[in-house]
Amino acid sequence: MENKTDVIVIGAGLSGLTAARKLEEAGYSVKVIEARERVGGRSFTHHLADGQVLDLGGQWIGPTQTKMYELCKELDLELYPTYNEGKIILYDNGKKTLMGSNNGALPKLNVFVLLGLGLTIKKVERLVEQIDLDEPWNHPKAKIWDGETLDSWIRKNTKIKKVREYFNIVSEVVFSTEARDISFLHFLFYIKSGSGMDNLLNIDEGAQKERIIGGTQEISVRLAKKLKGEVFFNNPVTRIEQSETGIKVFSREQFWEAKKVIVTLPPTLAGRITYQPPLPGMRDQLTQRIPAGSVIKIQVIYKTPFWRKEGLTGQAVSFTGPIKIVMDNSLPNDSRGVLVMFMEANDGREASEWSIEKRTQKAIECLVIYFGQKAADYLEYVEKNWCDDEYTRGCYGGHFTPGVWTGYGKHLRKPIQHIHWAGAETATVWNGYMEGAVRSGERAAAEVVEILCG
Amino acid sequence: MENKTDVIVIGAGLSGLTAARKLEEAGYSVKVIEARERVGGRSFTHHLADGQVLDLGGQWIGPTQTKMYELCKELDLELYPTYNEGKIILYDNGKKTLMGSNNGALPKLNVFVLLGLGLTIKKVERLVEQIDLDEPWNHPKAKIWDGETLDSWIRKNTKIKKVREYFNIVSEVVFSTEARDISFLHFLFYIKSGSGMDNLLNIDEGAQKERIIGGTQEISVRLAKKLKGEVFFNNPVTRIEQSETGIKVFSREQFWEAKKVIVTLPPTLAGRITYQPPLPGMRDQLTQRIPAGSVIKIQVIYKTPFWRKEGLTGQAVSFTGPIKIVMDNSLPNDSRGVLVMFMEANDGREASEWSIEKRTQKAIECLVIYFGQKAADYLEYVEKNWCDDEYTRGCYGGHFTPGVWTGYGKHLRKPIQHIHWAGAETATVWNGYMEGAVRSGERAAAEVVEILCG
Known part of the structure; x- marks a missing residue:
C-alpha cells in the first residue's frame, strides 16, 4: 500500500525533517506530512x-548550538x-545616545541604573543556575517562581523603573511577549536552556x-532532498486515529497509515488536531496553555x-x-x-x-x-x-504562562500510545530555537526507534 | 435548499439555544449544530x-442571576x-473544627487570621468596585494588575500563610485552577462579574x-423543543468558510449555509475550528490564551x-x-x-x-x-x-492568564465579518456561569439581528 509507512512525521520544519532523517538512518520508512506548500516551518x-x-x-x-553547526557543515552551507562594528544606538525618552557594541547584555545607562541592572541580572543568573532543564518543576521553589510573572518578580526585586523596562525589552526580544505574560520559572528555564543571558542576547559569541548564506530554509530544503520518504505538501493534518496496532493520519484529502507518528507542531497547533480516541485531559489542557508570541x-x-x-x-x-x-x-x-x-x-x-x-x-x-x-x-x-500565519500562529515560539510548568510540565514530551511529540517547544536545550527544534526531532526519533526495534 | 438558513448557531448549550431562540423571535431561520448527541453543553x-x-x-x-430565574419560570422548572442547616466542617492541618453556616465568605479561623483575611478581602473588594466589566483593560492600573497572578498579589499583600491558602481555595473553587494560574485583573473582573465575593461563594443568598428539579440540562432540553429550527447532533464543526455573501459551516459529514454564524464554544475550542479565510492573528492568539479550568x-x-x-x-x-x-x-x-x-x-x-x-x-x-x-x-x-470531555476540555470555564485582558481583551467579542462570538466566557455579567452563557447568547443574537434587519 502506497500510503503505509513505519512512521509518519507531521510537519516538515527542522524538527520534523531531522526526526525523519534519524528514522531513515535507523532503517525505518517515513512519510512527512506538511500543511504548507514548502518545507522549513518557522525558517522561511x-x-x-x-x-x-x-x-x-x-x-x-x-x-553552543552544536547541532546547527553540524547540520550546516554536513549540508555544505556557509556562514x-x-x-x-561600531556603535549601538540607545533611544530613551526622546534622547539618543551611542554605546559600544561589546557590552554583553548591558545597555549604556546611568551608573545607578547600570548598577541596579547588574545586580538584578546577577540575581537572575544565580537562580538560573539552579534550574533542571529536564524537570524545571522539581525545584523546591518552583511553585513560587511559577506563581508569578517575570514582571511581578522584577517589580518586587528592583525599584528602578529603567531596570524593569530593560527586563521587559528582554522579554519582548526573547519571547515576543510582555514580561507580564510569562511565568518567572519559564523565564529562568529559558535563559538556562539558551546558555545564559549573555549568550541569548549577544551578537559576538x-x-x-x-x-546562513542562502537562508535558513535551505537547511530544510537540503534535508528534505536527502530523504528517501515522500514529503506530502498542502496537507494540513486534521485527524489522527490510533488503535492497538497503529495509527491513521488524515488531511482533508487523503490519509496515511503507520506504526508511529511524531507530531512536531507547536503545542497550540498540535491541540487543534482531532484525535481518536481523544487525548487524555492533561495533554489537551497543556496545549491550551502554551500560547505563541x-x-x-x-x-x-x-x-x-x-x-x-x-x-x-x-x-x-x-x-x-x-x-x-x-x-x-x-x-x-x-x-x-x-x-x-x-x-x-x-x-x-x-x-x-x-x-x-x-x-x-x-x-x-x-x-x-x-x-x-x-x-x-x-x-x-x-x-x-507570524501571528497571521495560519500554520504557525505566532513566533518566535510558545511560552509557558504561570502555573503551566508546575501543573503540566510532565506532559510536555510524554507519548500518548503511538503518538510522540517534538518541536522547538519540547526541547530542553535551546528551547524555542532552531537548535532546539533539531534536538527535539532527534529525541523523538530516538524514542520511536527504541520502541520499534525493541 | 434544506441546508440553508439565515443563521447557524454552533453549540446547543445554554448560550447557543438562547441565541437561536432570540433569532427566531426576531423572525429569522436558525439551525443549531452540536458536536454531541445531546443539548446542554456544560449543563449535563x-x-x-x-x-x-x-x-x-x-x-x-x-x-442576581435574573435570566436563569426567568428561564426556569417560563419553562415551568421548579427550584x-x-x-x-447545621454546622460546616473545617479541616485544617489534621484538625477538624465546626463552624456556623452563615459566615459569609469567611471560614472559622483564629482571630488574627480572620482579621488578616477580612482586611485582605476588603482590599480586594475595593479594587473590584473599580473594574469596568465591559473593558476591564481600561483601568489605569490594569497593566499592573494584569501583570501578576492572584497568588503573587496575595503573597505581596499578606504575610499570613492561612490567608494565602484561603485565597488559593477560593481560586480552586471559583476557577478550578490555582491562584498562581490566573491574572489578578481577571480575578477582580470575575468577582465583579459574579456580584462580589460573598455572592459568588455563598449558599443562602x-x-x-x-x-433545578429535574436537573439543569432540562432547561436546554425544553429550549430546544421550542425551537422551530433543527438541532443537528453528532456534528462537531471542523470548518467555517466565509465570503462577502455568507458563510458555510462544515462537519465531517455535511455542511450548511447561512448569512451569519454564532460560535458559542469556549475560546479554546473555538480556536480549533479551521476558518477560511484564516482568522486575524489577534483573534487566533486570544483563543490560545484562555485555558479551561x-x-x-x-x-x-x-x-x-x-x-x-x-x-x-x-x-x-x-x-x-x-x-x-x-x-x-x-x-x-x-x-x-x-x-x-x-x-x-x-x-x-x-x-x-x-x-x-x-x-x-x-x-x-x-x-x-x-x-x-x-x-x-x-x-x-x-x-x-470535564478535562477528558472532548467537547468541553475543562470546567468550570476558561480563565484569563496574565497579560491577556490587557493584550487581547478587545478581541473577545469582536465579530469577524459574518462570525459572532458567544459563550459563557464572553459574558460581562456572570462570566463563566449559566447566567453568563444565556446573556452572551442574547447579546450575540442581538448583534446579528441588528445587522440582518438593518
Whole structure:
C-alpha cells in the first residue's frame, strides 16, 4: 500500500525533517506530512527579484548550538557573521545616545541604573543556575517562581523603573511577549536552556552571531532532498486515529497509515488536531496553555548600509515602540544595506491591526529617529506577521504562562500510545530555537526507534 | 435548499439555544449544530436507574442571576434550596473544627487570621468596585494588575500563610485552577462579574442558593423543543468558510449555509475550528490564551443524609486535598443522601491520571476524615472529569492568564465579518456561569439581528 509507512512525521520544519532523517538512518520508512506548500516551518526564506534572499523567520545561529553547526557543515552551507562594528544606538525618552557594541547584555545607562541592572541580572543568573532543564518543576521553589510573572518578580526585586523596562525589552526580544505574560520559572528555564543571558542576547559569541548564506530554509530544503520518504505538501493534518496496532493520519484529502507518528507542531497547533480516541485531559489542557508570541519581522532595504560609514553597527535599542530592536541584516556579497527590526509583544499586537501602509510608515519613522533622515530613503519594505500565519500562529515560539510548568510540565514530551511529540517547544536545550527544534526531532526519533526495534 | 438558513448557531448549550431562540423571535431561520448527541453543553444531567437525576455539570443558581430565574419560570422548572442547616466542617492541618453556616465568605479561623483575611478581602473588594466589566483593560492600573497572578498579589499583600491558602481555595473553587494560574485583573473582573465575593461563594443568598428539579440540562432540553429550527447532533464543526455573501459551516459529514454564524464554544475550542479565510492573528492568539479550568465533579450517594442528624450541613472545607470542598447535594423528595465534591486545579490534574478506583478510594478517604466512618458506607460513586470531555476540555470555564485582558481583551467579542462570538466566557455579567452563557447568547443574537434587519 502506497500510503503505509513505519512512521509518519507531521510537519516538515527542522524538527520534523531531522526526526525523519534519524528514522531513515535507523532503517525505518517515513512519510512527512506538511500543511504548507514548502518545507522549513518557522525558517522561511524570501527570494528577492535578483536572487538574493531575506530570512523572514529564524535566521541566526551561535555558540553552543552544536547541532546547527553540524547540520550546516554536513549540508555544505556557509556562514557569515552578523555585522557588529561600531556603535549601538540607545533611544530613551526622546534622547539618543551611542554605546559600544561589546557590552554583553548591558545597555549604556546611568551608573545607578547600570548598577541596579547588574545586580538584578546577577540575581537572575544565580537562580538560573539552579534550574533542571529536564524537570524545571522539581525545584523546591518552583511553585513560587511559577506563581508569578517575570514582571511581578522584577517589580518586587528592583525599584528602578529603567531596570524593569530593560527586563521587559528582554522579554519582548526573547519571547515576543510582555514580561507580564510569562511565568518567572519559564523565564529562568529559558535563559538556562539558551546558555545564559549573555549568550541569548549577544551578537559576538552569542545567539545572534552568524547567518546562513542562502537562508535558513535551505537547511530544510537540503534535508528534505536527502530523504528517501515522500514529503506530502498542502496537507494540513486534521485527524489522527490510533488503535492497538497503529495509527491513521488524515488531511482533508487523503490519509496515511503507520506504526508511529511524531507530531512536531507547536503545542497550540498540535491541540487543534482531532484525535481518536481523544487525548487524555492533561495533554489537551497543556496545549491550551502554551500560547505563541506575537511578532512582525520587518526588513528595510537601502541602496547602501549608510550607517556603517557613520561608525554605527546598525543596531538600535529603544525603550519606546513600535520598533524597539534594529540590527544590520545586510546581505553577503551585496552592496545594499538591510536593517531588520521587530514589532514585538503588545507593539506587534497593536500593529497587527494596522494596514501595511501604516506599519511601513511607523517603522520608517522609528528608523529616521534612530538613524536620521537617510533612513527615509529606502528601496524596499518586507514584512512577515507570524501571528497571521495560519500554520504557525505566532513566533518566535510558545511560552509557558504561570502555573503551566508546575501543573503540566510532565506532559510536555510524554507519548500518548503511538503518538510522540517534538518541536522547538519540547526541547530542553535551546528551547524555542532552531537548535532546539533539531534536538527535539532527534529525541523523538530516538524514542520511536527504541520502541520499534525493541 | 434544506441546508440553508439565515443563521447557524454552533453549540446547543445554554448560550447557543438562547441565541437561536432570540433569532427566531426576531423572525429569522436558525439551525443549531452540536458536536454531541445531546443539548446542554456544560449543563449535563445524569439519570439514575430509578429516574432521579444528578447534575454532572453546572447545577446552582442564585441571586442576581435574573435570566436563569426567568428561564426556569417560563419553562415551568421548579427550584429547590441547597440544604444549609447545621454546622460546616473545617479541616485544617489534621484538625477538624465546626463552624456556623452563615459566615459569609469567611471560614472559622483564629482571630488574627480572620482579621488578616477580612482586611485582605476588603482590599480586594475595593479594587473590584473599580473594574469596568465591559473593558476591564481600561483601568489605569490594569497593566499592573494584569501583570501578576492572584497568588503573587496575595503573597505581596499578606504575610499570613492561612490567608494565602484561603485565597488559593477560593481560586480552586471559583476557577478550578490555582491562584498562581490566573491574572489578578481577571480575578477582580470575575468577582465583579459574579456580584462580589460573598455572592459568588455563598449558599443562602449566594450563587449556590438553589437547584433545578429535574436537573439543569432540562432547561436546554425544553429550549430546544421550542425551537422551530433543527438541532443537528453528532456534528462537531471542523470548518467555517466565509465570503462577502455568507458563510458555510462544515462537519465531517455535511455542511450548511447561512448569512451569519454564532460560535458559542469556549475560546479554546473555538480556536480549533479551521476558518477560511484564516482568522486575524489577534483573534487566533486570544483563543490560545484562555485555558479551561481542571475539575472532576464527584457525587457519592448514601442510604440517608446521615450528616443532617448530626447537625451538619454536609459542607466541608479542607485546606488539604484531593477533596477540598464538599456540599450536600441530596435529591428532592428522596430519602437518600448525596454529597457532591470536587477535585480541582492541581488536585484535579493529579487525579486525572489515577484510575477511577483510586479516585473513588481517595474521595471516600477524605469523606471519612470529614464525616466519620459512616461515609465509607456508600451506595454509589458518580464522577465526571470535564478535562477528558472532548467537547468541553475543562470546567468550570476558561480563565484569563496574565497579560491577556490587557493584550487581547478587545478581541473577545469582536465579530469577524459574518462570525459572532458567544459563550459563557464572553459574558460581562456572570462570566463563566449559566447566567453568563444565556446573556452572551442574547447579546450575540442581538448583534446579528441588528445587522440582518438593518
